[in-house]
Amino acid sequence: MDNLRLQKIKEIEELIKKGINPYPYRFDVEQKLLEIREKFDSLENGAKVEDAKLSTAGRVMAIRYHGKSIFFVIQDSTDKLQCYLNVSIGEKFEIFKEYVKVGDFVGVKGFPFKSHTGELSIFAESYEILSKAIRILPEKWHGLTDKEKIYRQRYVDTIVNRDAFERFKTRYHIIRMIREFMNSEGFLEVETPILQSVTGGATAKPFITHLNVFDIDMYMKIAHELYLKRYVVGGYEAVYEINKCFRNEGVSYKHNPEFTMMECYKAYADYNDMMDLTERLITHVIKQVNGTLKITYQGREVDFNRPWKRVKMRDYIKNHLGVDILEDSDDKMVETLKTHDALPPVMERGHYIEKLWDLVEDTVVNPTFLVDHPVDISPLAKRHREDSRLTERFEVIILGNELANAFSELNDPIDQRKRFEVQSALRQAGDEEAQMMDYDFLRALEYGMPPTGGLGIGIDRLVMFATDASNIKEVIAFPLVRPEEFSVEGLEMEEEEK
């Protein structure tokens, strides 16, 4: 059925009969392609440097047969480069013509020259097949555009769509930058459990899994928060973690069930200190990646220059909707929500406030600190020093998207217990996203936690902004997709074995 594939399998058998191993063990790569280009790109057209011995390797991306000579293009992680081969190398010329195909890996030894048309090339004095492919790559100028195939077979996407290849490199550079930044600020990178018997630190539905040894269900972490604070209680004064969180919720252009979050906690700091840290960290990343703090995201200009605007949640909602989230009654809020057709699934004050904010958040463009959220929606944040109905909390909003969340951490164990009790009651009333009672965490706080500032940044969303990606799946190499049926391909394999 899949003729092209069977044909290639046959070619491999023929190669083996000829004594050529289609899957040899190693090759001495002495130069990367970009190195070669940088060194020899200044050659005159037609010039060659025979005594510059090159040895490099890559995947064959194009072949142009030309009678007794062949041009082919190889690609490695740094660049693409044309290679030239002719009959002067003897019988291996015919082998190349017959058996080396687009998609295969080859090692090439030779010297650099510039073709008459000005293309830097390697004159191959010898080559070696390093790995044969049996599947055909997508065609060369439309590439792979089918979103489903791009997400399911990212390895093909990054071979042929080099902007995707670069985007993931950028992602991992950003993560490295964050580590370097946090380390230089004196933070210690630590780890916390992913499997937890009680999970918390965020308003979210957790995944449930099963631990056989104890025969108990466990949750997968929804945030790093509660364990990082245990570190602070334990004497670590500045810690951070970059790791996956898991939330059993919807999938959308900005939500993947597993995503990466950086959280950090700093003893003796408050949310004002964390705002300063956040500004410095994010502008550092944006500047490094884009070379400027004025970037274009999906056609809209976003200015990351400091200082970022600070708006109080209460004022912002009042100005836009005329509702005071502290003074006005539940009825008034419900009334306003009704006129916008935005009633929440759980009829409770905290949810009303969240909903009201959702109605206005899209009006925020440049990075903005949304500060001082009501206690109702901030069960882990410390009460505001000037108004106990509020908390010392901020979120970073960019183009209506939440990028970070932080607070002066609640370290009063009595207040924390009360807040958990409220959450626990909500949970019992059917709010699956309300916080679970975490007795061990309360016990930890009772041993005393210094005043602490905490911050969480969604890494995927930061990468989206930094790389102008419209969908979170574009910045997650292997995003969540429904499982595929492989039965058809399985049958093929059986046929081949006969």
Added chain:
RNA sequence: GACCUGUUAGCUCAGCUGGUAGAGCACUUGACUUUUAAUCAAGGGGCCGCGGGUUCGAAUCCCGCACGGGUCACCA
């Protein structure tokens, strides 16, 4: 979950108001020693996503299902 939309060759796509499937690239064979979307000549390749219905006849119309994409809802 709701609405809109898509699924045809390995890839990217045509295929009109129903008449038995097409192009480019890729692949195979041949020609060509500086090409680069190489060129020229010839050729092979399809459960038209799956299942049902209407019809003399369905890739095409209708219904259901599966899997995507977009918008909304949900979601710190």
